[in-house]
Structures are given as structure tokens and as C-alpha cells.
Amino acid sequence: MKNLNKTNTTIAAALTVLISAPAWAMSQVTLTDTNNDGIISADEITQAREARKAAAVIEFDTNGDGELSRDERKVMKETRKTTKIAQYDTDGDGKLSRAEKVTAKEARQAALNTQLDVNQDGEVSDAERAGFEQVREERGERKGGKHGKKGGKKGDRQNQSTNDQ
Ligand SMILES: [Ca+2]
Ligand SMILES: [Ca+2]
Numbered sequence: 001m002k003n004l005n006k007t008n009t010t011i012a013a014a015l016t017v018l019i020s021a022p023a024w025a026m027s028q029v030t031l032t033d034t035n036n037d038g039i040i041s042a043d044e045i046t047q048a049r050e051a052r053k054a055a056a057v058i059e060f061d062t063n064g065d066g067e068l069s070r071d072e073r074k075v076m077k078e079t080r081k082t083t084k085i086a087q088y089d090t091d092g093d094g095k096l097s098r099a100e101k102v103t104a105k106e107a108r109q110a111a112l113n114t115q116l117d118v119n120q121d122g123e124v125s126d127a128e129r130a131g132f133e134q135v136r137e138e139r140g141e142r143k144g145g146k147h148g149k150k151g152g153k154k155g156d157r158q159n160q161s162t163n164d165q
């Protein structure tokens with residue numbers, strides 16, 4: 001398995017440059033190739049995100065009004081943080097050191113890559129990544145296009161008009 005691990009690390013490193021902020025969030029979503037066409041499409045990502053949201057509401061909606069209040073969200077965030085620390089706090093000091101955070105980030109990115117690599121050949125091909133890229137761009141645009149700050153592909157990708165593809 002050494003080679004495979006090495007490949008995954010390489011992919012993770014490559015993707016770290018491509019995908020920055022949303023990666024950790026995405027990796028918590030269970031992506032499924034619902035229609036079995038070999039790629040995780042933007043729609044499938046959206047569905048997975050919605051499903052995760054719905055699950056979060058069920059889990060953290062303590063007063064049962066069907067949505068997450070500010071307090072309930074706070075509990076959710078705390079819970080997730082605690083879970084994350086429990087998972088990656090290798091030296092057991094109850095906090096994540098810089099190195100532990102890096103490990104956590106890499107693990108999440110690797111998890112995301114694994115999910116995007118539908119045919120499991122150890123590489124996230126352009127086709128396999130297309131849906132994720134699409135979602136990322138859409139989200140970036142909605143937020144006023146602040147992506148590209150870090151690791152964006154040489155400046156503005158926004159003029160590319162990849163909306164309908
Ligand atoms: Ca699909
Ligand atoms: Ca620690």
C-alpha cells in the first residue's frame with residue numbers, strides 16, 4: 001500500500017493548492033455518485049450538502065422547531081470542534097497544535113479526494129473534479145468572488161463564464 005499512499009499524498013498536496021477554504025467543509029459531506037455516471041456532479045454535491053444540513057438539523061434542533069437557532073448552531077459548532085480535537089489531538093493535551101491542525105487538514109483533504117475519486121484509481125481526474133470546481137466557483141461568486149485570494153489559478157477565473165457547461 002506504500003505506493004498508493006504516496007499517490008494520495010501527492011494528490012492531496014496538489015489539491016491543497018487548488019482548493020483552499022471549502023475543502024474541510026466538503027470533506028465532511030458524504031458524496032455519492034447517485035446516478036452512477038462515474039463522477040460526482042455539482043448536483044450530487046449539492047444534494048449531499050443538503051442531506052448533511054438536514055441531518056444536522058435533526059441532530060441539533062433541541063427545541064424541535066425544525067431549524068437551528070443561534071444557540072443550537074453554537075452547540076453544533078462546539079460539538080464538531082470537540083470531535084475534531086478528539087480525532088486529531090495526538091499528544092492528548094486537549095488542543096490542536098499547529099502540526100496536529102496540519103494533519104487534520106490533510107486528512108480532510110485526503111478524505112475529500114477519496115470521495116471525488118469515484119473510480120478509485122488514486123487520481124482525481126479533471127472530470128471527477130469538475131463538479132466540485134463548479135460548486136466552488138458558484139459559491140465563490142455568491143460570496144462576491146473572494147476566492148482566488150489564496151492559490152487561485154493565476155488571477156481571475158471569473159471572466160471565464162463557465163456557468164453553463
Ligand atoms: Ca454522478
Ligand atoms: Ca494536542
Ligand SMILES: [Ca+2]
Pocket residue numbers: 116117118119120121122123124125128
Ligand atoms: Ca479517479
